[in-house]
Amino acid sequence: MTEHRTLAEVARRVPHGVVCLLSALRFHDLTTQDPVDFWLAIEQKARRPESETLSLRIVYMSGAAFTEGVETHEVEGVPVKVFGPAKTVADCFKYRSRVGLDIAIEALRDSRQSSRFDTDLLWRSAKLCRVSNVMRPYLEAVA
Secondary structure (H helix, E strand, C coil), X not given: CHHHHHHHHHHXXXXXXXXXXXXXXXXXXXXXXXXXXXXXXXXXXXCCCCCCCCCEEEEEECCHHHXXXXXXXXXXXXXXXXXXXXXXXXHHHHCHHHHCHHHHHHHHHXXXXXXXXXXXXXXXXXXXXXXXXXXXXXXXXXX
């Protein structure tokens, strides 16, 4: 798959980055969206990566928001760090002004239908991202 091969390229060029938001949703098959750019989280104080060949959308995070919920997957022989489904859904609500509330709701609905859905992990991620009050009515609506 070309998309995964390019994820490997992103991980090679920005090893300190974590695939997030729309790119992580796509990786976990939790969206119908096909992002044009690669969404990548980097540490708050890290230098913005430069790339002429890759279209990157950078999100700055710090502390536990950057380190919690990270999974490492091997893609084309390259370790790729990706936020897990629960953390990604919570991040979509946190960054809803950048990705759109409709995408955050779609991600929540699709994750609920997934066999990998873990309510406790979703709530921990929502609290970590400080969006539990924002997410609560949507979670109740899709339940």
